[in-house]
Amino acid sequence: MMYDIELKSVSKTYIGSDEAAVNNINLTVEKGSIVTLLGPSGSGKSTTLRLIAGFERANSGQITLAGKVVSDQSKWIPPEKRGIGMVFQDYALFPHLNVFDNIGFGYKEKDRKQRIMEVIELVNLKGYEKRYPNELSGGQQQRVALARALTRRPVVVLLDEPFSNLDTDLKNQMRIEVKRIIKEAEATAVFVSHDQKDALSISDKIVVMDEGTIQQIGTPRQIYQYPKNRFVANFVGQSNLLKGRVDTEDNTVETRIGIINCNTIDGGFDNKEEVLVSIRPDSFIMDHKGKLKGNIKELSYTGEAIEVVLEVQTPNNKKHNLLIRVSPDKVIHIGEEIKFNIIPNFVSVIKKE
Structure with missing residues (x-):
């Protein structure tokens, strides 16, 4: 396996702080992949x-880029010699330079003009070479910043919250466009984002972080369908968390709303162990023959779906609210009783903390 980035036991504590900003993290990024570091502020x-x-x-640990150690206890290579391309949150374009000169800034190789035109075509900005940043849309400015980062054929491209300054429609377009550009350039990229939609839509892998530590690493599907702990379940998307007791023999968990089938009891649990179950709102399917039932307490139409707060009667005659998401073509009303089933593939069993 070829890794363009390797972090081994890396820690960083800022002067004047008692807590590590990054605490003993280990991470590898495969060549040609897109990885997002996802987490809240701090x-x-x-x-x-x-x-x-x-x-x-x-303060400690080792960082390797393309097989070359760039940072450890005895060595530290400055940014300009690491072979990185950087896309800043505000794009950092020079207002007095046109698109061509912004993209080529600092690049002095013999193939300068040819290389600049190559990346201009890659980012679909041919014909915009003589325009200045104030004559470009936000998405075009972002593509100029990305083109500049790619011009030097960097080992890795680093992007810091690249979509945060864009409106919703443009953000959706640019997620697709930026991913295309990076893949066509065969670049290795690391994004930083606090936006779960950015991470899920653009990444080959997601690294979920909290309080300076890595909480989970996985594909977007793994992170969403099978969160490893309470933090990931709550931070990446919405989730219903229920206490339960696992039955490892038949892959079920007994909860307050009934017996739930699971596909993620993988030998890491003892039989009858107390656990948490994470159930995504997408995991529920309305079915008039469903084993579970509840009354609609609240409705919210989002366009893509109907979000429902469902009040479920528990076996011991108590009530529990679930957040479920149903198809927007369903005709349902507050107070109505509906029956439903839960898809086992979207149920994750979590160690009780």
């Missing part, structure tokens, strides 16, 4: 990016 994702870039120096 999770350590931006510090991790800055450590890879060389804008900060780790």
